[in-house]
Amino acid sequence: MLKTRQDLQELRRACQEAFAAQERRILVCTGTGCASSGSLDIYDRLVELMKEKGIACSVELSKDPHGDEIRATKGGCPGFCEFGPLVRIEPQGWLYTKVKLSDCEEIIDETIVNGNPIQRLAYQRDGKIYVEKSAIPFYQKQRRLVLEHCGEIDSDSIEEYLGVGGYSALEKALFDMQPADIVKEIMDSNLRGRGGGGFSAGTKWSQVARQQATPKYIVCNGDEGDPGAFMDRSVMEDDPHRMLEGMIIAGIACGANDGYIYVRAEYPMAVKKLRRAIEQAEALGLLGDDILGSGFSFHMHINRGAGAFVCGEGSALTASIEGKRGMPRVKPPRTVEHGLFDKPTVLNNVETFANVSSIILNGADWYKGIGPEKSPGTKAFALTGNVVNTGLIEVPMGTTLREVIFDIGGGIRGGKKFKAVQIGGPSGGCLTEEHLDLPLDFDSLKKVGAIIGSGGLVVMDEDTCMVEVARFFMHFTQNESCGKCVPCREGTKRMLEILERIVNGEGREGDIELLEELADTITNTALCGLGKTAAGPVVSTLKYFRDEYEAHIFEKRCPAGACQRLKTYVIDPDKCMGCSKCARNCPVEAISGKLKSPFSIDVDKCIRCGVCVQNCAFGAVKEA
C-alpha cells in the first residue's frame, strides 16, 4: 500500500527500470479479434516453446530483471484487426501478421534465437514487404495518444502501467495543482467530449465544480452504443488505468468522491478488466480513502448495461444506474446540476477521460498544438465495412477522410469503387466522394450537416444500396426507441414501414415526400437525442442518393443490385444441365422444364428468395 507521494514515485521508478531492462519482448495481441482467431493458443505455444528450448522468459514484469530475458506479453489490440493474429517482436519493432500455431516454432528459432525477421509473416502490400510495424502504411498517418498503450502493455498489470509512467498525472493533480488549476487546464486545452456531442469538457467540469450541492459524482459513459464502433472498448480493455486516472482527476477537480462506470452489456471482458484494474488501484492505495496521504478520497463503482441503446444518453444512463428503466427525461435541469441521484454530475465519455492524463502532464498548449485549435487532439475511429484494412485507428483531428480511407484503410476491398462512408452511426449520416477531402473535426463536419459521432466509420462500396442502409439504421433506431415520446415512438415506426416497402419494391409515389415530412417532425419534436437524430441517415441518403430512392419506387429497380426483392433471376440455357434441382427446391413452383433440357423461371410467380441460386451446382441461375 502506497502511503505517500514518494512511495508512488519509488514504485514507479522500479517499474520503469524493469520495463527498460527487459527490452526483448514478444507481444501477442489478445484483443477480441485476434483472440477469436486463436491468439491465446499462440501465446501459450510461444511460452511453452521457449521453456522447452531453455530460453529465459518471463510472463510478467519481473522484479529483478536480467537483460537477456524475453518477456512474453498478452498485449491489447494494436488495431490492425484485419491481419490478426498479430505477434510483435521488440525491440526491433517487427510485426508478424496472420500468425498460425504452426508458425510459432519458426518464430522462436529464427527470430528469437537467430535474430532474423521472417519475411513471409510480414505485412505485404503492392508487392512490398513491411517487416517493421512503424513502416506499414496503416500506421504511418496515425498518431496514437489515447490508444498509445493499446498493444504495448499488459492491461492486467498495474506495474506495467506504472512502468510507462502511469499515474504521474494523478500525482501532479493531487500535489502540484489546485482543483481550479485542473479545471482551467482542461478548459484551456479545448478538449471536447468524444461521445458524440463535442461539448467542452472544461466547461462541464467548471459547472459541476461550482455547484454547492453534495455529494457530486463522476460518471463515465462506456455504453458505446453505436453499432460498428469499438474504440471505447479498446480503451477499457487495453488501458483501463488510463481511464480510471482521468476519472479520479475529474473527481479532484470537481470535488467528487465517487465514480461510476457504465459499461455496455456486450463487453463482459471490459468489465472484467476494469474490475481487476480497480482492485489493483485500491490495493496500492491509488483509489480509496486518503489517496497517498493527500486527504482526497475516491471510490469507483461499475454498472453493467442490460442492452438498451438509449442508455447512452445522459439522463437515461443515470436512471439506469439508479436501477430504473433507462428513459431520458426533459432537460433542463441539466446533468451538471441534477444528474445521478439528482446530484451534480460530470458525465463524460471513455475517450474523453482517457485524454485527461496527457493534458495534465503536458499542458493545454501542447494539446492545442495537435489538430485544429478549436477541435484539438486526436480521435479514435473504428474503421470498418468494405475497406481493405479494417481496424482501430487514431488520427489527429483534421485528418481528411481520403487519408483515413485510402492511405490508412488501403482503399476499397476487392477493387470496388468507393460509394459512401457512414459516420456517427444511427444518429449520423453518410458522406460521399465529394467530401473525401473534408477534414475530420467537429466544426468542419457540422458545416456539411454531419457529425463525428462516437467514431464509427463504416465504408461502403458500389454494391451497397443506400436505401437499404437507411432502412437498416431506421430499423435499429425504431427498435431502440424507448417509447416515452410520441414523435420518436410512432414516427420511427412509420418511417421504417415506408422504407421497408420501398426496398421491397412496393414504394409509392409520394413516399419520399412523406419521409421528408416525418423526418422534419421527429427531428424537431422528439424528446431526446435518439429521436432528434433518428432521421439523420434517411435525410443524408436522400440528399446524396435521391436517384436510388426514385429507381426503387418508380422503376422497381435497385441500382446497386442489392435488394433481394428487386432482383430477377434467369437461367442461363447454355449452362443449365436440366437436372431439375432448382425446380424441386423452388418454394412457389415458379421453375419448370423438361429433364435434361434447360429450365426456365416464371418471373410472375418468382418471389426472389434466391434458393435456386444456392442450389444450382452448375452456376446456371443468375441474378439480373
Added chain:
Amino acid sequence: MNVKEMYRRIDGYLDTYGREEKSLITVLQAIQEEYSYLPKEIFPYLAKEMNLHEAQIYGVATFYENFSLEAKGKYVIKVCDGTACHVRKSAPILERLRNELGLSASKITTDDLMFTVQTVACLGACGLAPAMTVNNKVYASMTPEKAMDLLKQLREEA
C-alpha cells in the same frame, strides 16, 4: 425448479449488492446469469425483499433487451447485426441459422431447449465482420457455411 433454493440464492445476491432500488438491475443480472432467464417466481419475492412494486420490477425487466422471461437454449447464438457486420452480409448467416433450426424473429429457442438464435447490435469485433457469438465466445469472419459447420460441431458436442 426448486423455488426455495432459488430464494436462498436471491437472498445471497441481495446481501451482496444491497436491497436498495439502485441494486435492482445488478440483482436481476445475477439471477439471469444463474438461470439464463428470469423465472416468474422472482417478481413477487424481489418486490417484497426490495420494497418495490412488482410492476416496477417487471417494467425494468422488460425494458432492457438482455433480460429474458423465457428459458434459453443450452447454446445461445448471437449473430451480430451491427452496421459493420450488416454491410459485410451478416443477414444471410442469420437466415441460414434460423432456417436450419426452424426458428424466426419471434420464436428464438428450439423446443428441445438446445439452441437460441438472437441478433445483437455490435459485439465490438467489427474489424472482423461478420461476427457472432456462441455462449459469449466470439467467432469472427463468418459465412453461412461456416455457421453450419459450427452448428454441426455443437450438435456433436451436445
